[in-house]
Amino acid sequence: xxxxxxxxxxxxxxxxxxxxxxxxxxxxxxxxxxxxxxxxxxxxxxxxxxxxxxxxxxxxxxxxxxxxxxxxxxxxxxxxxxxxxxxxxxxxxxxxxxxxxxxxxxxxxxxxxxxxxxxxxxxxxxxxxxxxxxxxxxxxxxxxxxxxxxxxxxxxxxxxxxxxxxxxxxxxxxxxxxxxxxxxxxxxxxxxxxxxxxxxxxxxxxxxxxxxxxxxxxxxxxxxxxxxxx
Amino acid sequence: xxxxxxxxxxxxxxxxxxxxxxxxxxxxxxxxxxxxxxxxxxxxxxxxxxxxxxxxxxxxxxxxxxxxxxxxxxxxxxxxxxxxxxxxxxxxxxxxxxxxxxxxxxxxxxxxxxxxxxxxxxxxxxxxxxxxxxxxxxxxxxxxxxxxxxxxxxxxxxxxxxxxxxxxxxxxxxxxxxxxxxxxxxxxxxxxxxxxxxxxxxxxxxxxxxxxxxxxxxxxxxxxxxxxxxxxxxxxxxxxxxxxxxxxxxxxxxxxxxxxxxxxxxxxxxxxxxxxxxxxxxxxxxxxxxxxxxxxxxxxxxxxxxx
Numbered sequence: 001x002x003x004x005x006x007x008x009x010x011x012x013x014x015x016x017x018x019x020x021x022x023x024x025x026x027x028x029x030x031x032x033x034x035x036x037x038x039x040x041x042x043x044x045x046x047x048x049x050x051x052x053x054x055x056x057x058x059x060x061x062x063x064x065x066x067x068x069x070x071x072x073x074x075x076x077x078x079x080x081x082x083x084x085x086x087x088x089x090x091x092x093x094x095x096x097x098x099x100x101x102x103x104x105x106x107x108x109x110x111x112x113x114x115x116x117x118x119x120x121x122x123x124x125x126x127x128x129x130x131x132x133x134x135x136x137x138x139x140x141x142x143x144x145x146x147x148x149x150x151x152x153x154x155x156x157x158x159x160x161x162x163x164x165x166x167x168x169x170x171x172x173x174x175x176x177x178x179x180x181x182x183x184x185x186x187x188x189x190x191x192x193x194x195x196x197x198x199x200x201x202x203x204x205x206x207x208x209x210x211x212x213x214x215x216x217x218x219x220x221x222x223x224x225x226x227x228x229x230x
Numbered sequence: 231x232x233x234x235x236x237x238x239x240x241x242x243x244x245x246x247x248x249x250x251x252x253x254x255x256x257x258x259x260x261x262x263x264x265x266x267x268x269x270x271x272x273x274x275x276x277x278x279x280x281x282x283x284x285x286x287x288x289x290x291x292x293x294x295x296x297x298x299x300x301x302x303x304x305x306x307x308x309x310x311x312x313x314x315x316x317x318x319x320x321x322x323x324x325x326x327x328x329x330x331x332x333x334x335x336x337x338x339x340x341x342x343x344x345x346x347x348x349x350x351x352x353x354x355x356x357x358x359x360x361x362x363x364x365x366x367x368x369x370x371x372x373x374x375x376x377x378x379x380x381x382x383x384x385x386x387x388x389x390x391x392x393x394x395x396x397x398x399x400x401x402x403x404x405x406x407x408x409x410x411x412x413x414x415x416x417x418x419x420x421x422x423x424x425x426x427x428x429x430x431x432x433x434x435x436x437x438x439x440x441x442x443x444x445x446x447x448x449x450x451x452x453x454x455x456x457x458x459x460x461x462x463x464x465x466x467x468x469x470x471x472x473x474x475x476x477x478x479x480x481x482x483x484x485x486x487x488x489x490x491x492x493x494x495x496x497x498x499x500x501x502x503x504x505x506x507x508x509x510x511x512x513x514x515x516x517x518x519x520x521x522x523x524x525x526x527x528x529x530x531x532x533x534x535x536x537x
Contacts, residue, residue, distance in 0.1 A: 049444075051444075075451075076446065078444065078446035102447075110234075
């Protein structure tokens, strides 16, 4: 589903965020990307969502190298990836419903379907009934779950989450991770960048460990069965 | 995306843009005022020119030519000539004023009745009063007519005061040019005002634009509400300009009619109509859309999500 081949990323300021990283993630896998802050976790996720382009190497998503993707095709590509952020990136002046509906609205879904799927997504994260509330009226954990609902509402095959539990207490963090686990069980490929090792150890999931932009553990070669399924 | 969905998206963008404008009434009204007043000036000039044209058109019809026949030409021949004159291109009507009728009028209006009685014979010639067709009442056409009749052997002289018509025509040409210049200058002003307003709006909504792009919103999707905002500004400005002009016409109509009456005309001031009105609204909307597009094109490119 996601493959990195000898990927390096150097930012214009000279910082080498990733250095010769290679790994493969199959469909329906739940993968944790761990390492200290500054190890390159965020950069790795940004490369998947085409928020950044690699300096060297190839990133493939769904069997296609995304390096050559034209700018005008990026929006459609991003709709296949649900993104969750540590700071939620919710629209503060819009109610929960509008926030969650945004990916469907930009994709041009019919209103009836939007209504149905937003409710379904909110139901999955346990926020049904709070559609009309503004994000500030919710707790931090609830806001994070609104962000997750927005990431899954378009039923993307891939979810990437950057420190989704960073602001949450351990109980809430576990709850959020359980959600991700459930998504992976229905075939969604989930990548979670986190430095919350307690939470990671609670789950059966692969762990890709980064240190100073280099992969130190967890990068497996593509397995024949996974290649067949991609 | 189906056409129905696309229509829904456009409606949403339009309503969203309207909602934002309504929620910031003071800023919206101020912007509309600037745009409206900028549109008013060229529109007012245009209206002035149109009215002036129509006024001279009417006066042009009042501009008639007196064709004095030689005194040797008898009345019967004058009547024949009138028939021939009627066939001349650009002539609307021909009236024969016989020497006798001329004398009667002169006696009646001049106050020289007694003196005229002393004359042994009627000194006046027969006269053809030529009324040109409205479209031939321009200065050049009138002169052409004048030359045509002057060449007739029976004609002793053709009297026409075309000088003022020519001057007026020249003045109108200057005014026409002025309207174009004003339209370009103030159109550029409207473009700048709307472009800048949209730029501020884009910067204000930077976070929202970033998030929209993050979840896969295309540039067209992000740009759409701003284009509608621009069009609404343009349309609103045009509406305002139109109302201002209508108010001005209402206020000026009576004094202008009075002035016209003193010149013996039935001219009345009229507001923008038909094509001019369409040009005002179409122009306003186009300028709004264009200003927003330029601004959005410039500034939206710079906003890429940085997660």
